Amino acid sequence: MTVRVGVIGGGQLARMMIAPAVELGLDLRVLAEDEGMSAQLAATAVGDYRDLETVRAFARDVDVITFDHEHVPQQVLRALVADGVQVHPGPDALQYAQDKLVMRARLAELGVPQPDWAAVRDARDLQQFINDHGGRAVVKTPRGGYDGKGVRVVRAGLEAADWFAEVPDGEALLVEEMVSFTRELAQQIARRPSGAMVAYPVVETVQRGGVCAEVIAPAPNAAQRLVEVAEKIGRQIAEGIGVTGMLAVELFETDDERILVNELAMRPHNSGHWSQDGAVTGQFEQHLRAVADLPLGRTEPREEWTVMVNILGGPAEGTLTGRFGAAMQEHPEAKIHTYGKAPRPGRKVGHVNVAGDDLDDVVYTARAAAAHFDR
Amino acid sequence: MTVRVGVIGGGQLARMMIAPAVELGLDLRVLAEDEGMSAQLAATAVGDYRDLETVRAFARDVDVITFDHEHVPQQVLRALVADGVQVHPGPDALQYAQDKLVMRARLAELGVPQPDWAAVRDARDLQQFINDHGGRAVVKTPRGGYDGKGVRVVRAGLEAADWFAEVPDGEALLVEEMVSFTRELAQQIARRPSGAMVAYPVVETVQRGGVCAEVIAPAPNAAQRLVEVAEKIGRQIAEGIGVTGMLAVELFETDDERILVNELAMRPHNSGHWSQDGAVTGQFEQHLRAVADLPLGRTEPREEWTVMVNILGGPAEGTLTGRFGAAMQEHPEAKIHTYGKAPRPGRKVGHVNVAGDDLDDVVYTARAAAAHFDR
Numbered sequence: 001m002t003v004r005v006g007v008i009g010g011g012q013l014a015r016m017m018i019a020p021a022v023e024l025g026l027d028l029r030v031l032a033e034d035e036g037m038s039a040q041l042a043a044t045a046v047g048d049y050r051d052l053e054t055v056r057a058f059a060r061d062v063d064v065i066t067f068d069h070e071h072v073p074q075q076v077l078r079a080l081v082a083d084g085v086q087v088h089p090g091p092d093a094l095q096y097a098q099d100k101l102v103m104r105a106r107l108a109e110l111g112v113p114q115p116d117w118a119a120v121r122d123a124r125d126l127q128q129f130i131n132d133h134g135g136r137a138v139v140k141t142p143r144g145g146y147d148g149k150g151v152r153v154v155r156a157g158l159e160a161a162d163w164f165a166e167v168p169d170g171e172a173l174l175v176e177e178m179v180s181f182t183r184e185l186a187q188q189i190a191r192r193p194s195g196a197m198v199a200y201p202v203v204e205t206v207q208r209g210g211v212c213a214e215v216i217a218p219a220p221n222a223a224q225r226l227v228e229v230a231e232k233i234g235r236q237i238a239e240g241i242g243v244t245g246m247l248a249v250e251l252f253e254t255d256d257e258r259i260l261v262n263e264l265a266m267r268p269h270n271s272g273h274w275s276q277d278g279a280v281t282g283q284f285e286q287h288l289r290a291v292a293d294l295p296l297g298r299t300e301p302r303e304e305w306t307v308m309v310n311i312l313g314g315p316a317e318g319t320l321t322g323r324f325g326a327a328m329q330e331h332p333e334a335k336i337h338t339y340g341k342a343p344r345p346g347r348k349v350g351h352v353n354v355a356g357d358d359l360d361d362v363v364y365t366a367r368a369a370a371a372h373f374d375r
Numbered sequence: 376m377t378v379r380v381g382v383i384g385g386g387q388l389a390r391m392m393i394a395p396a397v398e399l400g401l402d403l404r405v406l407a408e409d410e411g412m413s414a415q416l417a418a419t420a421v422g423d424y425r426d427l428e429t430v431r432a433f434a435r436d437v438d439v440i441t442f443d444h445e446h447v448p449q450q451v452l453r454a455l456v457a458d459g460v461q462v463h464p465g466p467d468a469l470q471y472a473q474d475k476l477v478m479r480a481r482l483a484e485l486g487v488p489q490p491d492w493a494a495v496r497d498a499r500d501l502q503q504f505i506n507d508h509g510g511r512a513v514v515k516t517p518r519g520g521y522d523g524k525g526v527r528v529v530r531a532g533l534e535a536a537d538w539f540a541e542v543p544d545g546e547a548l549l550v551e552e553m554v555s556f557t558r559e560l561a562q563q564i565a566r567r568p569s570g571a572m573v574a575y576p577v578v579e580t581v582q583r584g585g586v587c588a589e590v591i592a593p594a595p596n597a598a599q600r601l602v603e604v605a606e607k608i609g610r611q612i613a614e615g616i617g618v619t620g621m622l623a624v625e626l627f628e629t630d631d632e633r634i635l636v637n638e639l640a641m642r643p644h645n646s647g648h649w650s651q652d653g654a655v656t657g658q659f660e661q662h663l664r665a666v667a668d669l670p671l672g673r674t675e676p677r678e679e680w681t682v683m684v685n686i687l688g689g690p691a692e693g694t695l696t697g698r699f700g701a702a703m704q705e706h707p708e709a710k711i712h713t714y715g716k717a718p719r720p721g722r723k724v725g726h727v728n729v730a731g732d733d734l735d736d737v738v739y740t741a742r743a744a745a746a747h748f749d750r
Contacts, residue, residue, distance in 0.1 A: 023651075023710075024711060281707075295703035297707050319400075321399070325669060328669055337399075350400075
């Protein structure tokens, strides 16, 4: 029988699973939030992923459920598992991507290096943490944040007073030390239900305004020790929290040469888009193989360097595809990926991958090709 | 506006356009022969491509028409052009892929090297040609043949008596000298409506039983002269017959080191499947770019060697995807492509690409991975 993979969420990550699903002959079915989403072509249902009966009806016709995002509520996930549905990643793993306090506590148990952190219930607790960590700190809402949302740098406990006012009784905010880092890295791991894992090379991610702007794969000037430590951390977390599918571990490389875990994502991730054109097995194919419990593919880079540049916002006039001509004419080596989304300022609407031997050339070309879509 | 590309025919070539169309944000629409064809996911209409009104209705909602095969009748194609529809390749070019006698005559006009040939109307003419060419020859029906169908090696004129009996009045069969070749090659060219062209490296194709079995890219042990001659022939034909989209020129390399044109195909071609995983721009993306009149992508191989092995027939029991586990387990570097077709003996149901530095290793791995799907 053809394996039917159900994806909850119709965004660009679900969309980019279509290409490898077609080639592998997997029957990809998407529960989209709305008509006309990025993954429209594979959408077989439209509905609210927070509604158990909607999700249950969708799950009835697939062999395995996976995700475009991490927002499906725990009670929905656990009901599916109780129904006997294969869910990858499962609720036990996903909780660590859904709640940053739960994640920090678990990483502490696992002994994984991470920034100092605390659960704070009021401005006074927060002020104490700030005082103990050099006069500033990063406050995060434990749930619902992404791409810099729900994250605030503060110098006084009262700067988070509005968030404390909204925190439900008995819950807390997460506060973390403000890490002095030289750069950000990301480590991706794929893990099958059987526990088999493969690691991608650690990459450098460049954020602008809290949003991923560029990725360089593999991370330049990375000492062998750093590469090994990043992979070890990735494998330790994947196993420790029982991830199935793709795991992305966002990392800080500190001034004093430590590596600390920043965030986790349990799905294909922006930091892995380079692998579509730059690795033997792209992350979207790898995710499908992992959640369908198929043997994992090779993760080696295909060229010395691959650079991914996000297209943010997109053209003020016309469509993205209307800009293809000039971008393709000037950069015939650029691989352009579009998400079929209406452009809005700062919105991720596509990305460009370029691979080659000379890092300066590759970075230049990827930026120049992406720039055609910016204005 | 998003460019809408209409593909006539729902086979595996249309299917393999889906992945690049999704990434490029092109709106791919397929007129399939039937429900459940390989390109089902992109099918927006089902109907007979020989019926003008069916094709006309399909063409109304697209910006450009292209093809999964070369069988759309000239009168249908010419009516579309008269309607003002963009058709790539157009009828003037496609006639050379539809009728091998017309093709031979045009290649002769262009001065392209090809086997000796003649149009023969009866067994006596054929016998004369055989007598003049060492006692044997290859007879071909000018229309409708592919994958070795409509091709017969004969030693006497009477061996084609059944075909002569079926030839309509005033028409002829094609006879060609039996070329003594050391190997078969294929040269692919992509050409835009503007005339801009790019060439892929010439590849070696290995046929078994008249069907393509393996492709090695680039062709091993190819002298620089051979590479240049093959590309020159390809460009000359593409321009000479005004192809738009992908052109494949099948070639014989003879014992006496000449290169002769065997067949033409004006669409993505089995000899170019290697490029999906082995070239900067795969042939399916390139075909879409060419027919949508977008600038063409780079054609360089991404690794020293890429080998494509067809999956013919497929498993006697179970589905192709049921064999993935073992193939992927043993060959994590293999790229598997399936066509979503029911397996039948000798039918092309998928292929495997493997790339790497060591040709022996690459050939071995590609064959071994494909062999998992054979029995």
